[in-house]
Amino acid sequence: MNSTPEKITQTDCLISLFEKNKEILNQGSSPLLNQVREVSVNRFAQTGIPEKKNEDYKYTNMSPAFEKNYTQELVRESGLINLNEVFKNNIPELDAHLVFLVNGWFYSGNNPSAGLPAGVVLGSLEQIANERPDLLANYNAQSGLSSDPFAALNGAFAKDGFFLFLPKALVVEKPIQIINLLSSDHDLMVTQRNLVIAESGSQVKLVVCDHTLNSASFLFNSVTEVFVGEDASVDVYTIQNHHNQSTIINSSFYWLERNSSLVTGAISLHGGLIRNNEKVTFRGDHANANVNGIAFTDKKQHVDNFILVEHNTPNCQSNQIYKSILDDESTGAFSGRIHVARNAQQTIAFQRNNNVLLSDKAKMQTKPQLIIDADDVKCSHGATVGQIDEEALFFLRARGIGEKNARMMLMNAFTREVVQKITIESLRNRLDELIEKRLTGELSRFYDLQ
C-alpha cells in the first residue's frame, strides 16, 4: 500500500515529468515560451491539482481526471492526416477562414494566410514565437501571474497553439474558425497555448470548435490569451463537443483597453468534464464585455463555468449570462465573480445564471459574487435553478403540440437568449440545430457509435 495521498502523487508525477523532459520541452521552442516554464512549474507545485478545499474548485473534483495514464506529445508528431476523412465540420455553413490544430499542434497542412487581409498573422505559436518574437514580446504569458494551477501547468508544458495578430485598424470581415482536434489511440494529455493580439481599432470574430476524434481518454488543458487594443473589437465563440471520457480545462484571459469591446460565447455542447475559466480584465475606460455561455449535460457529465471580471478602470460595462440544462445524474457549477476596484466608478456590471434541471438527480451549484470597492456603480446579479415550466408545457400541448416538441420549444426558448448574443448569423442558425440534436440525444448517439 502506498501511504502517500493520491493527489500528491499526481502532482508529483507531473512535476517529475517536467523535470525529466525539460530539455525536450525547450527544444525548438522560443525563449519567450521557455523563460516561463520554471516559474510556471513552481507555481503549479505550490497548489498542485486543486482539492475541494480550494474555494475556486469547490464544486469540481479535478483529481479523477488526472488518474489516467496519459502520455503527452512533447514533440510534434510528423505526418498529415486526411482531415476530410476523419472529421465532419460542425458548422459547414460558416463562411470562414479555417485552420486546424491536432493534439495542440498547429496543423502543418494549414494554409493560414490564404484569403486573409495583408498584415494579419495567423499561424503556429511555436513557429511565430521563433520567427517574429517582436510581435509577442509584450504580450505573451501574462496569464502566468494567475493563481490558477492549470494555467500554471500549461505554462510549464506549452509548446504550440494558434497565434493571431491583427495590426492597427484592420478589420477581418469573415470569421476565423479554429478547429481543435484530439486524435490518439492511447490516453493523451494535450497542452495548448493560444495568443490573440488585436491592435487598436482592429476587429475579428473567432469561432473555436473542440472535437475528439476517437474514444481514447483526453485531458485537454488549453490557455488562450486575448489582448483587445483601444477601440478594437473581438468576438470569441467556443463550441465544445467532446466525448464522455474527455476532460477540458479551458482558461481564457482577456485584457481590454480603452473603448474596446469583447463578446464571448462558451457553448458546452458535450463532454465528460469541462472547466471553463474566463477572466476579463478592464485596463482602460469605456470598454465593454459580454461574457456568455450555455452548457448541456447528461449522464455523469459535469460542466463548471468559473468567471472572473475585474473592473479596474472607470466607465466600463460587463454583462454575463450563463445558462445550463442538466439531465440524468449530471452536475454543473457556475461561479461568477465581479470585482469593482475603488477607482472604477460608473461601472455597470450585470450577471445572471439560469439553470433547468430535467431530472431529480441532476444537480447545479451556483455562486454569484459581487465585490464592490467603488461607490458609484450599477451592479446586479441573480441566479435561478428550476424545472421546465409545467404550465407552459401544458399550454403548448393543449394547442396540439406533442409533448416532445413542446419540451424542445421550451428548452430552445431557454437557450435562445444566449444564442441571440452571438453576432454571426450562420453560427446562430447552426447552433439552434446543434442544440436540438443535443437535446434529442443525437450528439450522444454519435459518440456511442465511435
Add this chain to the structure above:
Amino acid sequence: MLTIKNLRASVEGKEILKGINLEINSGEVHAIMGPNGSGKSTLANVLAGKSDYEILGGEVTFMGQDLLALSPEDRSRSGLFLSFQYPVEIPGVPMVNFIKASVNEHRKFKGLDPLTAGEFLKLMRAKKEMLHLDSELTNRSVNEGFSGGEKKKNEIFQMAMLEPKLAILDETDSGLDIDALRIVAEGVNALKTPETATIVVTHYQRLLDYIVPDFVHILYHGRIVKTGGKELALELEERGYDWIKNGND
C-alpha cells in the same frame, strides 16, 4: 358532441367534481356559472387534460371517443379548445413559431400537408383582420408582456387559427374592460357555426349579454344544481349566488 357522465375529479386529494352530467350538441352554447370554488375551472381543465387533476370516476365522450384516455395534444387535435383563464407567458417562443407549429400539428393529425410559409401568413392575416387584432401581437414571444386584454384576444386568435369543434372559454371575461370584452365576444360569435359548440365558463352574467347561451348550468360544490335557459343567468344576477347556496348547502 360531448357527453359527460357522473364525472368525479380531485386535486391534491380533495374532491372537487362530485358527479357532473352534461350533454352538449353541435350548434349549442352552454354557460356554466357558479360561485368561486364551485369547480368551474376544474371542469374546464379536466376536459383539456391537465395532469394536476385525478379522475375518480365517470366518463367523457367527445366526438365518439373516450376523451379521458387522450393526451392533451390529441384532445386539441380532435377539436377541443380551452381558452385559458390565465394564459401563460412563454418568453423566447415567438408567437409565429408557436402558432405555426400548432396549426401544422393539427393538419398532420388530419392527414394534411403542412402549410407553406406563404399560406400560413395569409391565413394569419385573414384571422387577425377578422378579429380586429393588433398585428404587432404576433411579432412577440407568446403572451410576453401582454396586457390582460391582449392575452385574452390572443387566445381567441389561436381559436380562430385552429377552428375547434368545441371551445371552452374559461373565465374569458375576467380582467377585461368592456371594449376588450366586446371584441373577444364578437370573435367567439364570428367563429360559431352550426357544427361547433361553445362552453362559456363565467362568474358573471355580463359576458352572456354578448355570447348568448342556449343553456345555463349552475355549478355548486362540484355538481350541476340547476339548468335553464338564458333567463337563468339573469335571475342569478338578480338574486345572487346565495339563492343557490341556501337551497343546496
